[in-house]
Amino acid sequence: KVMDEILTAVRQVARTDTTVLLTGETGTGKGLIAQTIHRLSDRKNKPFVHIDCSAITPNLIENELFGHAKGAYTGADEANPGRILQAHGGTIFLDEISELPLNAQAKFLTFVQERYIIPVGSTKLTPVNARVIAASNRDLENFVREKRFRSDLFFRLNVIHFELPSLRKRKEDIYQLALFFCERFSLQHQKPFSGITPKALEVLNNRPRSGNVRELQNMMMRAILFSDDGWITP
Ligand SMILES: Nc1ncnc2c1ncn2[C@@H]1O[C@H](COP(=O)(O)OP(=O)(O)OP(=O)(O)O)[C@@H](O)[C@H]1O
Ligand SMILES: [Mg+2]
Structure with missing residues (x-):
């Protein structure tokens, strides 16, 4: 139910260029x-650039995002356009x-507000037309209170906000999702799938x-791989 509402809103928002903030626990x-927002937008044939801020060393992230000019620092033999561009x-x-x-x-806020970037070691403004989607599994408002996240950036990102519900809060979706994953993995791995027993479903639900x-997806993958007769049992 909550998810249906989110998906309806996602369809409406996708076609606009508004910034979207996605929050929710890991795996929601x-x-x-x-990706769905991008695919449903007029930008679908242009790049979708995914940057995981937690996977980049903090002192390299500006380079990675905004690029750098040739000769910006020792060893910068080539200009790097950066991921935003x-x-x-x-x-x-x-x-x-x-x-x-x-x-x-701070630099990203400038981009979100002004739609240009300044590569590291450059003074040239480079205009970039890119729709911004941000995601976090942390409580960003708490980060703002603790001064670990800029409030002005938070308000700029928090235009359209979808809070994705945990699976605990939408138990009614578990069976459908489990079936969907079983069918998919059974096709992918040429394994039989006959169904999920009521006992197994009870375990999944609780x-x-x-x-x-x-x-849930990983559990169903293992269940399909290790099932002999295609029945998912506890
Ligand atoms: N409604 C859904 N239908 C089918 N697959 C889904 C659905 N929701 C999530 N998944 C799948 O579950 C996995 C986890 O989803 P996703 O990576 O989008 O979570 P996340 O919220 O970005 O997690 P994290 O915070 O850890 O990055 C993915 O493989 C995704 O394809
Ligand atoms: Mg993710």
Whole structure:
């Protein structure tokens, strides 16, 4: 139900160029929704650039995002356009945005407001037309209170906000999702799938799952791989 409402809103928002903020626990589908927004937008044939801020060393992140001029520092033999420019015409998806260091947050705010970037070691403004989607599994408002996240950037990102529900809050979706994954993996791995026994479903419904949909997906993958007769049992 909550998810249906989100998907309806996603369809409406996708066609506009508004900035979208996605929050929710790990594995609730933030990445999937970001891709869906891009796919349903007029930008679908342009790049979708996914940047996981938690996966980049903090002191390299400005280079990675905004690029650098040739000779910006020792060893910068070539200019690097940066990932934001790569998203020109398309969508830039800033994942785990809570992990963006404060100095990079300031630069990113400039981009979100003014739609240009200044590569490291350059003075030239480079206009970039890219739709911004940001995601976080942290409580960003708390980060703002703790001064770990800029409030002005938070308000700029928080235009359209989707909070994706944990699987605990939408138990009614578990069976459909489990079936969907079983059917998919059975096709992918040429394994039989006959059904999920009522006992197995009971376990699925009542087991706490902090990894949310991702964890359910992995469980169904293992269940299909190890089932002999295609029945998913507890
Ligand atoms: N409604 C859904 N239908 C089918 N697959 C889904 C659905 N929601 C999530 N998934 C799948 O579950 C997995 C986890 O989703 P996703 O990576 O989007 O989560 P996330 O919120 O970005 O998690 P994290 O915070 O850990 O990055 C993915 O493989 C995704 O394809
Ligand atoms: Mg993700």
